[in-house]
Amino acid sequence: MAGVDGADERYVVGVDYGTLSGRALVVRVRDGAEVGTAVHAYRHGVIETLLPDGGPALPPDWALQDPEDYRDVLRRAVPAALADAGVDPSRVIGIGTDFTACTVLPTLADGTPLCEVPELRPRPHAWVKLWKHHAAQPHADRINALAHERGEPWIGRYGGKISAEWQFAKGLQILEEDPEIYHRAERFVEAADWIVWQLCDEETRNVCTAGYKGIRQDGRYPSTDYLSALHPAFADFVSKLDGRLLPLGDRAGSLSARAAAWTGLPVGIAVAVGNVDAHVTVAAARALDPGRLVAIMGTSTCHVVNGAHPAEVPGMCGVVDGGISAGAWGYEAGQSAVGDIFGWFVEHAAPAGTASHERLTELAASQPVGAHGLIALDWWNGNRSLLVNHDLSGVIVGLTLATRPQDVYRALLESTAFGTRMIIEAFVGAGVPVRDLVVAGGLTSNRLLMQIYADVTNRPLGIIGSAQGPALGSAIHAAVAAGAYPDVHRASAVMGRVDEGAYRPDPDNVRAYDALYAEYRTLHDHFGRGGDDVLLRLRAIRNAAAAAPGEAVLEVVG
Template identity: 30%
Template structure:
């Protein structure tokens, strides 16, 4: 049986799938891991975890399906991350993760002063935020000069796997467009003046598109993984974009909504020659996964991480909490939560935001708190969607993906709060499946490329309850006002947490 292998390195786990030519998942494997938080606002991971878990998953899947012919390998991973490695590809420090790591505030302020906010946005598409990988490279240069002096190459999880498998030093355009301010989004290339200013000692990765073949599995990689030498490996990209591929949400006017440890949204805009790329300072403008596309993207810093925190705190399991949250009902019996427990990314771009629970009484229960957490993430999604639309995004279709889609209540709350219809595909395993699809597409003969809607048709539609529209309009207004009313005190507390 001919298959493609897809592996995605996520924030809390690495997932792998073997997928047959018709899109059927014939085997899967998962390895759980944790991030490291050495200081408030720092989120890191040892890159050895990425490779070790890839090897373990590949070995398991190959052993589970010994008759499978692995025709190509797809790779994917969280991002944008900053992994700097020396000339022998040894990491010089742990990888700095995406926008949940907020350490680069001083570098962002300096770059804004030196380059100008308008010019940064014009060249790179986005304002500098905690998501900007270029600012994190500058942080290493400023704060860990010995590590930076040893650094020669820049990787993210997908490109690190491609390097270890093939020896190719590549980065896809989508990931590169999040190394702000080092990438020129309109011309789809590294922006040489700013690369030389802020990353001059780092060799520039060769830029390719996510689904292009980076190289072939080497003999050394074949020995440890069990994947045959010579197997093509794609370049891959950041997991949210691979998730969008996995459900077909990469056409113009599609919005992918990813339910995971964090929540992520990707709106796809096809850009014709001479057409203006959508920009707004509070969101991220990026290159798409495919040539000729741009994305307006946003992300919540906590979603599944918040519900997991409540589960651990209350020593209850998810079925209990979901049943109690459903019984609590809309509005959580008068509770309103801000989900900013790890700062917030879009649209407020406030790394010093913190979680707030308003309206608590002695009568409230853990089910009320869990309901308030679900509604908080839904209100955060609505805030992002309304910001995208204000920037000109013509959102016509919402496709949901990710582990959180297994919980019907969460999706229903999001639809009710946002007023959005969500389409849920048959397979929601996410980025590993999208990586396998990209790999199958990369090796397909002309006219024989797989079609994602054949692989993964829509299986369910979640409709908002129109009777709740006015209620949630009022709650959303309170949500926005609560942040503005509490942020000064919260910022003082965040400063105290850093001391």
């Protein structure tokens, strides 16, 4: 606390923007000690059915947010964290932020979100599209098909498929469903960069989201010819993205008077370049060396690992030079639902008496591997890696009248570990080593789940030494941006923390899980790689049943 520290202590603030809330963390620069924290829940949360002011129902698979909720995190969480720390704001030298991604919004040239332009507020496409907005899957399919037809050189850097979550799919959806919004948008901005713009009144772009979410490779975006072939009016899309591109850890600018009034921080302190929640966590976990895969596990999971060279990994989200840290090729993959799956079961399927994670975990931990006789596919929110298809859905095989709630719960835990193993094997098969895992995020407290991951992947598993990994990572980058450390590697070595090898594979469990994983792979390939498209047909039937209100919305805004 400030009352104990010497008068020359310096601090930084990290702000982590999650799916439902924003977290602020005050960190001491000299050793990474976390001295104060606060959380502010978004007032509007995830907008999935109706816009805040009402209107027609949103179509299926939409997920929007209100940018004012992001500003409120600066107004509420940052001052509360400073108060919790008892730190004099004058001793804070920098602020860093991270965001979910791909979370994007259309704005005017000055950064004003289109949803804050009064006459555009009733238009759904004017709002922030959250990472889990999956309604652009048909547009992603066309982007991918045309890229392969033309032999575009960048498509291999994304495992052969661009996700429906990424910038180009969401931008193309706006153009085709509400062209007026598309043309009114002078800028199309990752929320990671927009919040930095709000802090320092300077528009910048970070190499992380530009590379992974914006198809920027080898210094270029996709060509105008390619974009025109997708849609003639899409030729100018890159002009809405392009801007001052900065590496991670750089200083984007200085805190403006307006943002200082929001946060209670001094005018002029360093504002770090924007970053992504998963990628910024690697520094907090001291996992910047190649071969250390960091799994940031929460509602979804993002898998990131540094490599020494570029490789094409089928189904990965991307590989970007400097995408995690300077001097390395950063690889990303992910699962679109993990904690959300467990939460769904507790909330909607577990009977009274077992409807808590704690009770289900306790019951599930008492059974041997394989005793439940079940295999599940972890596609409750589609598949991000390796299939890159958000129209897929979950599967549970092996249910009988003897199946108990804890059996299903354990099978769901295991399914997410099997999905992670698929990703690891894809990396290793393409020549990207994965020696061990470091896990961050809210799910690290579930000891059964962590042991399952160690056993299924047959790798030692470390646990990040912070409950706020992304916020700590953002604070580390803020310290570098403020000049307290020469680079992110050296700041990570001092300010990051990890409990190495907290979980070790159990040889008997490894063998048992090898047999179950073989069955998972069989089901994975059957339902996900063309053996039977029943999941896609079911999704089409569902969407057709909801099409009438969905079409009404698009007719109103188009």
